Amino acid sequence: MTANVLSVRDMVVTFDDFVALDHVSVDVATGESFGIVGESGSGKSTLLRAVAGLNTFSAGTLSINGQSYSGRSRSKDFYRTVQMVFQDPYGSLHPRQTVDRLLLEPLAIHGFDNVDQRIMRALDEVGLGSGFRFRYSHQLSGGQRQRVAIARALILEPKVLLLDEPTSALDASIQAEILNLLEQARKDRGLTFVMVSHDLGVISHMCERLAVMKSGKVVETVTADALESRAFSADYTRQLMTASEGFRRV
Amino acid sequence: MTDKLLTVEDLRVSFPTRTGEVQAVRGVSFTLGRERLGIVGESGSGKSQTGRAIMGLTPKHAKITAKTLNFAGRDLLAISDRERREIRGKRIAMVLQDPKYSLNPVSTIGRQIIETLKTHERISTAEAKARTLAMLEAVQIRDPERVFSLYPHEVSGGMGQRVMIAMMLICGPELLIADEPTSALDVTVQLEVLGILDKLVAERGMGLIFVSHDLRLVSSFCDRVLVMYAGRVVEELPSADLSKAQHPYTQGLLNCLPTIGTDRHPLPVLDRKKEWAL
Numbered sequence: 079m080t081a082n083v084l085s086v087r088d089m090v091v092t093f094d095d096f097v098a099l100d101h102v103s104v105d106v107a108t109g110e111s112f113g114i115v116g117e118s119g120s121g122k123s124t125l126l127r128a129v130a131g132l133n134t135f136s137a138g139t140l141s142i143n144g145q146s147y148s149g150r151s152r153s154k155d156f157y158r159t160v161q162m163v164f165q166d167p168y169g170s171l172h173p174r175q176t177v178d179r180l181l182l183e184p185l186a187i188h189g190f191d192n193v194d195q196r197i198m199r200a201l202d203e204v205g206l207g208s209g210f211r212f213r214y215s216h217q218l219s220g221g222q223r224q225r226v227a228i229a230r231a232l233i234l235e236p237k238v239l240l241l242d243e244p245t246s247a248l249d250a251s252i253q254a255e256i257l258n259l260l261e262q263a264r265k266d267r268g269l270t271f272v273m274v275s276h277d278l279g280v281i282s283h284m285c286e287r288l289a290v291m292k293s294g295k296v297v298e299t300v301t302a303d304a305l306e307s308r309a310f311s312a313d314y315t316r317q318l319m320t321a322s323e324g325f326r327r328v
Numbered sequence: 329m330t331d332k333l334l335t336v337e338d339l340r341v342s343f344p345t346r347t348g349e350v351q352a353v354r355g356v357s358f359t360l361g362r363e364r365l366g367i368v369g370e371s372g373s374g375k376s377q378t379g380r381a382i383m384g385l386t387p388k389h390a391k392i393t394a395k396t397l398n399f400a401g402r403d404l405l406a407i408s409d410r411e412r413r414e415i416r417g418k419r420i421a422m423v424l425q426d427p428k429y430s431l432n433p434v435s436t437i438g439r440q441i442i443e444t445l446k447t448h449e450r451i452s453t454a455e456a457k458a459r460t461l462a463m464l465e466a467v468q469i470r471d472p473e474r475v476f477s478l479y480p481h482e483v484s485g486g487m488g489q490r491v492m493i494a495m496m497l498i499c500g501p502e503l504l505i506a507d508e509p510t511s512a513l514d515v516t517v518q519l520e521v522l523g524i525l526d527k528l529v530a531e532r533g534m535g536l537i538f539v540s541h542d543l544r545l546v547s548s549f550c551d552r553v554l555v556m557y558a559g560r561v562v563e564e565l566p567s568a569d570l571s572k573a574q575h576p577y578t579q580g581l582l583n584c585l586p587t588i589g590t591d592r593h594p595l596p597v598l599d600r601k602k603e604w605a606l
Binding site for chain 1: 370542580585
C-alpha cells in the first residue's frame with residue numbers, strides 16, 4: 079500500500095508479566111475504515127490506547143502520517159490528526175462541565191479561532207442543535223452523550239478517528255443512529271476510522287477490512303467481503319462468526 | 329400449557345419524583361406456564377421493573393398496583409414481607425446482569441451458595457456443601473472444589489455468571505427471572521452460558537422470564553416474546569413468527585441491527601411515533 083496513515087509494526091505492550099500485545103502489526107490506509115474484533119482481554123483496546131498514547135509500548139514502532147512515535151509522549155500535532163471516542167459515554171465526559179465547556183477545551187488548547195461558530199457547527203453536525211449547548215452531561219441520555227463525545231473528537235478536524243466500542247453501551251436503535259452519524263462524518267470529511275468492537279455485525283457494516291485478535295495477537299486480517307463469503311481461514315474467526323449468529327438449541 | 333404458574337394483570341409501577349410521578353410500567357398483563365417467556369425493550373421501557381416487581385425487589389417508595397399478581401395461587405401483593413422472603417430465592421429466583429456487582433465481594437462463592445440453601449432449608453453444613461458442589465458441576469464448572477473457595481473477584485465474568493445461575497437454581501425454583509443474564513459477557517462466552525441456562529431450565533421444568541434488549545437473542549431462546557415500549561406491551565408473539573411482527577416498533581428493532589452479509593447504508597433508524605407511547 080502506498081499511503082498508510084497509520085502503521086504499527088511488531089508492537090509489544092506488557093503490564094508487569096502479562097503480555098497484552100504480542101508483536102502486533104497493523105497497517106491502515108488513508109481514508110480506510112479498519113475494524114478490530116476480539117473478545118475481552120484480546121488486546122484490541124490496548125492496541126488503540128497504545129496508538130493514542132494512553133499506554134506505553136515496550137517494543138516495535140508506531141508511525142502516523144509518516145511521523146514516528148514512541149512511549150506515551152505525543153505532540154500537539156498528533157492530537158490534531160488523531161482523536162479518540164471511548165466506549166462508555168457516562169465515563170468519558172466531565173460531569174461538572176457543560177457541553178459548551180467540553181467542546182471549548184480542545185479548541186482552546188489548540189488555539190483555534192471562531193470558537194463560537196465551531197461549537198455551534200459541531201453540535202449541528204452530530205444532530206444535537208444549540209439547545210444542548212449549556213447542558214451538563216448528566217442531563218443527556220446515553221446516545222446524546224456519545225454524540226457530544228463524537229463532536230468533541232471531530233471539532234479539531236482530525237484525519238484519523240479511533241473508536242473504542244463506540245456503541246456497545248447503547249440500545250440497538252440508538253446504535254443504528256450513531257453508526258449512521260459516524261458514517262456520514264467519514265464521508266463528509268474523508269476520515270480514516272480504526273474501530274474496535276466485539277460485534278462482528280457492527281464491524282462488517284462499518285469497515286472494509288478487519289483484524290481478528292486473540293490473546294494479544296492478530297489471528298488474521300480479512301476484508302469485510304471475505305467475511306461475508308466466509309473466505310477466512312482461522313478457527314477463531316469461525317467461532318466469532320457462529321457466536322454472532324445467535325443462540326441455537328442443540 | 330394448562331397450569332398457570334404466574335398471572336400478571338394490569339401491573340403498574342410508578343416512582344414519585346420531585347417533578348411528578350414517573351410511570352415505569354403502565355398496565356402489563358401476561359400469564360406464564362412452565363415455558364420460556366422473553367421480555368424485550370429498550371432502556372427505560374419498563375422490562376426490568378416488570379421482573380423486579382414480580383420478584384419483590386422494587387424500592388419501598390415506589391407504588392405497585394395490579395388487578396392480579398398471582399404466583400402459584402398466592403397473591404404476591406397481599407402477602408407479608410416474611411412470606412415474600414420465603415418465596416424469594418426458594419420458589420422465584422433471579423439472575424442479574426453483572427456478576428461483578430451482584431455477588432458478595434467479601435464472601436467466598438461456596439459460602440454464598442450455602443447461605444442461600446440454609447436460608448430456605450434445614451440441612452447440615454456437610455450436605456449443603458455436597459449439594460453446592462454438585463450444583464457447581466451442573467453449571468459446567470470444571471473444578472468445583474477450587475471454585476468453591478474462591479472469591480468472586482478471582483473468577484472471570486463467564487464463570488461468575490455460572491456461579492450466579494448455580495446460586496439461583498440450588499433451591500429448585502419454579503420460576504426463574506433472568507434480567508439481561510449475558511449482556512455483560514463476551515459473545516463467545518454468551519453462548520456457553522445460554523446453553524447451560526437452557527439445559528437446566530428444560531431439565532428442571534421451570535418457568536423462565538428472560539429480560540433483554542436483544543430481540544434476536546430472545547427470539548432464539550424463548551418460546552414467546554413480549555415487546556415493551558414506554559411501560560406497555562406493544563406486541564406479543566411466538567418467537568417463530570418474529571418476522572411477521574406487526575407493530576412498527578418491533579419491526580424497527582429488528583431492522584436496525586447491522587448484520588453480516590447485508591449492505592444497508594445508512595441503517596434504518598427507529599422513527600418513534602408519539603402514539604406508540606399512549
